[in-house]
Amino acid sequence: MPDNVLMIPSEFLRCAGPNCGVQKGSSDRWWVMWSSIGEYDVPEMHLSPWDERLALREGTIHVCGEGCAQKLQSQFMGNILQKRSRANGS
Numbered sequence: 001m002p003d004n005v006l007m008i009p010s011e012f013l014r015c016a017g018p019n020c021g022v023q024k025g026s027s028d029r030w031w032v033m034w035s036s037i038g039e040y041d042v043p044e045m046h047l048s049p050w051d052e053r054l055a056l057r058e059g060t061i062h063v064c065g066e067g068c069a070q071k072l073q074s075q076f077m078g079n080i081l082q083k084r085s086r087a088n089g090s
């Protein structure tokens with residue numbers, strides 16, 4: 001990831017939801033999501049209310065609302081199942 005991600009002003013942020021891409025306005029109530037490998041060595045998905053510091057952090061996904069958060073969650077779950085079935089060779 002390029003370092004300049006941190007320089008993007010929040011007014012240019014867009015929703016990461018599939019088929020969404022809505023641009024964030026200053027008064028919108030958005031959410032942030034990110035995934036990481038948790039303490040038990042499994043992928044975790046995190047969801048938090050909008051926070052400028054979180055929003056500008058590398059790897060953070062910006063979400064305009066519940067609908068897009070749900071789509072991204074199901075994408076996350078689908079990706080994991082797909083990886084598992086590939087790892088099992090089935």
Ligand SMILES: [Zn+2]
Nearest residue numbers: 015020064068
């Ligand atoms: Zn959206």
